[in-house]
Amino acid sequence: MYRPQIKVLDCTIRDGGLINNHYFSDEFVREAYRALSKSGIDYMEMGYRSSKELCPTKEFGAWKYCDDEKIREIIDGIESNMKISIMVDAHRVREQTFAPKDQSPVHMIRVATYVKDIDKAIDLAKRTKDLGYETCVNIMAISRESEFAMIEALDQLAKTNVDCVYVVDSYGALYCEQIEYLVKLYKEHVPGKEVGIHAHNNQQLAFSNTIEGIIHNANYLDASLFGIGRGPGNCCLELLLGFLKNPKFNLSPILKFIQDYMLPLREQIEWGYIIPYMLTGILNEHPRAAIAYRETPNKDQYAEFYERLLEGVIDE
Amino acid sequence: MYRPQIKVLDCTIRDGGLINNHYFSDEFVREAYRALSKSGIDYMEMGYRSSKELCPTKEFGAWKYCDDEKIREIIDGIESNMKISIMVDAHRVREQTFAPKDQSPVHMIRVATYVKDIDKAIDLAKRTKDLGYETCVNIMAISRESEFAMIEALDQLAKTNVDCVYVVDSYGALYCEQIEYLVKLYKEHVPGKEVGIHAHNNQQLAFSNTIEGIIHNANYLDASLFGIGRGPGNCCLELLLGFLKNPKFNLSPILKFIQDYMLPLREQIEWGYIIPYMLTGILNEHPRAAIAYRETPNKDQYAEFYERLLEGVIDE
Numbered sequence: 001m002y003r004p005q006i007k008v009l010d011c012t013i014r015d016g017g018l019i020n021n022h023y024f025s026d027e028f029v030r031e032a033y034r035a036l037s038k039s040g041i042d043y044m045e046m047g048y049r050s051s052k053e054l055c056p057t058k059e060f061g062a063w064k065y066c067d068d069e070k071i072r073e074i075i076d077g078i079e080s081n082m083k084i085s086i087m088v089d090a091h092r093v094r095e096q097t098f099a100p101k102d103q104s105p106v107h108m109i110r111v112a113t114y115v116k117d118i119d120k121a122i123d124l125a126k127r128t129k130d131l132g133y134e135t136c137v138n139i140m141a142i143s144r145e146s147e148f149a150m151i152e153a154l155d156q157l158a159k160t161n162v163d164c165v166y167v168v169d170s171y172g173a174l175y176c177e178q179i180e181y182l183v184k185l186y187k188e189h190v191p192g193k194e195v196g197i198h199a200h201n202n203q204q205l206a207f208s209n210t211i212e213g214i215i216h217n218a219n220y221l222d223a224s225l226f227g228i229g230r231g232p233g234n235c236c237l238e239l240l241l242g243f244l245k246n247p248k249f250n251l252s253p254i255l256k257f258i259q260d261y262m263l264p265l266r267e268q269i270e271w272g273y274i275i276p277y278m279l280t281g282i283l284n285e286h287p288r289a290a291i292a293y294r295e296t297p298n299k300d301q302y303a304e305f306y307e308r309l310l311e312g313v314i315d316e
Numbered sequence: 317m318y319r320p321q322i323k324v325l326d327c328t329i330r331d332g333g334l335i336n337n338h339y340f341s342d343e344f345v346r347e348a349y350r351a352l353s354k355s356g357i358d359y360m361e362m363g364y365r366s367s368k369e370l371c372p373t374k375e376f377g378a379w380k381y382c383d384d385e386k387i388r389e390i391i392d393g394i395e396s397n398m399k400i401s402i403m404v405d406a407h408r409v410r411e412q413t414f415a416p417k418d419q420s421p422v423h424m425i426r427v428a429t430y431v432k433d434i435d436k437a438i439d440l441a442k443r444t445k446d447l448g449y450e451t452c453v454n455i456m457a458i459s460r461e462s463e464f465a466m467i468e469a470l471d472q473l474a475k476t477n478v479d480c481v482y483v484v485d486s487y488g489a490l491y492c493e494q495i496e497y498l499v500k501l502y503k504e505h506v507p508g509k510e511v512g513i514h515a516h517n518n519q520q521l522a523f524s525n526t527i528e529g530i531i532h533n534a535n536y537l538d539a540s541l542f543g544i545g546r547g548p549g550n551c552c553l554e555l556l557l558g559f560l561k562n563p564k565f566n567l568s569p570i571l572k573f574i575q576d577y578m579l580p581l582r583e584q585i586e587w588g589y590i591i592p593y594m595l596t597g598i599l600n601e602h603p604r605a606a607i608a609y610r611e612t613p614n615k616d617q618y619a620e621f622y623e624r625l626l627e628g629v630i631d632e
Binding site: 175176177201203204205206207208209211212215227236238239242243251252253255256258259263272273275278279282300301302303306307 | 491492493517519520521522523524525527528531543552554555558559567568569571572574575579588589591594595598616617618619622623
């Protein structure tokens with residue numbers, strides 16, 4: 001699929017940070033930045049800009065906050081045309097500050113929001129857009145939203161100067177036909193804006209759903225190295241590059257990084273195809289029950305976990 | 317997707333046998349048979365009926381041959397409505413015999429063939445159909461076949477009494493749009509016959525491509541427990557059951573089998589998302605180079621393997 005408008009965003013450090021409290025070594029982030037730059041990736045998402053009041057710095061690594069200075073330190077001296085994005089949770093904005101774009105190494109601010117917080121998201125997106133940043137709004141957990149509420153949120157976004165609106169399958173619950181439906185719904189309700197897709201891999205559908213998004217004209221595509229991300233993780237960047245035929249992309253630097261950095265990391269933390277996350281995906285549930293279960297000695301008692309999950313669903 | 321015509325075939329023992337020379341313990345096969353029966357699976361493929369002249373019995377386990385007697389021994393005493401299938405390679409038929417259907421525990425013979433061996437496949441399918449078996453012809457490696465040759469083979473199959481013809485993505489190279497194209501091509505050229513799909517998971521597309529097949533009216537669906545199969549393996553049966561809404565299926569017995577038998581097995585043999593197999597998939601190559609590379613001390617030197625593979629492709 002060669003479509004020059006397509007932008008690939010690597011969310012390794014940001015989404016991967018959810019499973020290691022955002023503690024990546026400087027070397028890891030620096031070498032990822034180097035490899036992604038060499039591979040021609042359009043954006044690298046460095047992490048969150050979280051409130052230090054709400055999220056005390058003694059509990060998290062640097063990539064929970066993404067201070068401009070920290071980012072500068074990491075990228076210093078590395079040749080790159082890649083842009084940098086950071087994410088902010090719309091419902092967790094407190095004292096965080098944003099320098100004007102021309103004084104920051106960051107190019108894009110992505111606002112993550114639930115439909116119910118869409119007003120907060122729009123407010124933050126406007127604020128950062130006015131400072132000169134590109135802006136995205138990522139609407140999370142849409143597999144559990146009513147269509148009525150979704151459309152209302154999209155219609156509000158249509159009136160803003162946000163650049164891109166994302167379909168986010170937080171629960172890894174959506175099948176290709178639903179992705180088609182949602183991307184078309186977005187295209188209809190936010191005309192003139194780009195549509196993005198961020199898929200989770202609970203059911204091994206993150207890559208195929210991203211392709212489905214591409215087919216229906218989503219141009220902003222999230223992926224991560226070796227699929228790292230919470231639970232089952234995300235669309236694998238290496239798969240996505242294999243599919244996209246844009247000659248600007250180069251797979252080799254990424255393969256090298258995976259062998260040198262991602263394999264050792266996976267010895268320490270788990271992600272990938274893990275049955276409890278598959279089950280929350282099938283049942284369209286938040287992965288929190290699976291996360292908790294994986295911390296218990298019974299973590300591989302899949303049948304028991306499934307029965308409990310069904311009971312929980314019934315109880316709701 | 318509730319379509320009563322859909323038949324699910326578990327190929328755990330058959331495709332999984334390719335990575336352990338068909339050595340599964342009797343207990344493993346028996347408990348798999350029990351779990352699959354309880355889960356409402358339509359067919360269980362027990363393995364190959366290979367020639368003992370071509371494949372000496374000292375080199376392989378029982379499931380390379382699938383003698384009727386051996387199968388009877390395994391299923392004895394287990395309540396089940398599940399049918400049993402076995403596979404035969406069209407190009408490796410020698411002295412193998414097939415009892416008349418009513419004297420055998422086997423219900424279906426699946427003939428695996430390359431396009432070039434289609435005459436042999438048709439001959440064997442006819443022979444076994446005449447003995448009373450259901451018959452399938454699985455056309456392998458179609459991602460490398462010319463459309464002209466494919467259509468010729470399909471047109472020949474249309475004139476036979478074969479029950480079902482399979483789209484087989486041996487190299488795990490096909491994307492959803494190609495699956496759509498091929499399933500429609502099959503439906504057009506073998507009218508009145510069922511179409512099946514057997515996908516490989518090199519690019520994490522086995523499940524989504526199986527769904528794509530379902531959408532375009534493939535009714536015979538191959539899958540395996542925890543996705544076991546050569547290299548990246550197959551479509552995961554547990555994912556497929558999560559998608560299919562036919563109330564006859566029950567996920568729990570399968571989850572139990574995965575935790576009790578598949579997890580320990582994966583400690584001994586590897587399958588799943590492994591980068592060298594991903595790369596052969598992307599390049600539409602037979603996995604043999606990846607299989608060989610995984611046996612070397614450099615097995616995780618992905619960038620090097622990729623460069624070699626590209627050279628090989630260029631050399632061809």
